[in-house]
Amino acid sequence: MIEPFSDEYFMKKAFSEALQAFEKGEVPVGAVVVANGKIIARAHNLTETLNDVTAHAEMQAITAAANLLGGKYLGDCTLYVTLEPCAMCAGALGWAQTGKIVYGASDPKRGFRKFAPKALHPKTELIGGVLETECSELMQEFFRERR
Ligand SMILES: [Zn+2]
Secondary structure, three states: OOOOOOHHHHHHHHHHHHHHHHHOOOOOOEEEEEEOOEEEEEEEOOOOOOOOOOOOHHHHHHHHHHHHHOOOOOOOEEEEEEEOOEHHHHHHHHHOOOOEEEEEEOOOOOEHHHHOOOOOOOOOEEEOOOOHHHHHHHHHHHHHHHO
């Protein structure tokens, strides 16, 4: 059983966002932002729907969380995302001084750790591989269907 309010618990919430993206024919990546044990923003990838390459789940989650908090910095927040952030999102998460980032599947091809390993804020805590199997299987299923 998944413990409430654990990293796995919130990653499940990000995963349901990823499923929504999947149903829309979007690359299935989902994200939630958590502050004080509460989800304050949810988002999923919408690059096709919006015709916008910047509409990654993380970018929208950052904007939504900052709007809700009324401040641009997310130092007291944790961002959960089903896939390792790309260099663009890692840069944005760095600007937001995000307190903690938890991702599911690694992305050896487009992930920030390959291209911009120092993009995050130096104080950001980074955890990878939470619900990795589910998250990467969803990605694989998506690309299998597309072929
Ligand atoms: Zn991204």
